[in-house]
Amino acid sequence: MFSDPGTFIVYDGDCPFCSEYVKLLRLRDAIGPVSLVNAREDHPAVHYAVSKGVDFDQEMALIMKGEIHSGADCMNRLALMSTGAGPFNAVMARVFASPRVSRALYPFLRTGRNLTLRLMGRRRIAEAAKPQ
Secondary structure, eight states: OOOOOSEEEEEOTTOHHHHHHHHHOOHHHHHSOOEEEETTSOOHHHHHHHHTTOOTTTOOEEEETTEEEEHHHHHHHHHHHSOOOSHHHHHHHHHHTSHHHHHHHHHHHHHHHHHHHHHTTOOOHHHHHSOO
């Protein structure tokens, strides 16, 4: 069991879109401290999310007080918690505030991420974790 009461966003640190997205979010202003965790690192939040079925090759995760929100639900939750300050946050908050829109758009985001990583020659997280 993951007992850390903090808030964690676990994302693929090799993905340029994911990395920029979490940097641009202004959650600290809205909810306090947020730990950004690269899913490619050995971290208890990564292990906890994986043990609960999160596939970081397909989704990112928000962990708050041990509760996991992943994929489209994660994007929706982050949009609802965003301050909306700044153009990026305002657009993201508006677009992903709807669970239905989040579910509809998330597969396109995931496909773009996976294609970009392939073109960049980056290995999938599951492949990178295997010893060579």
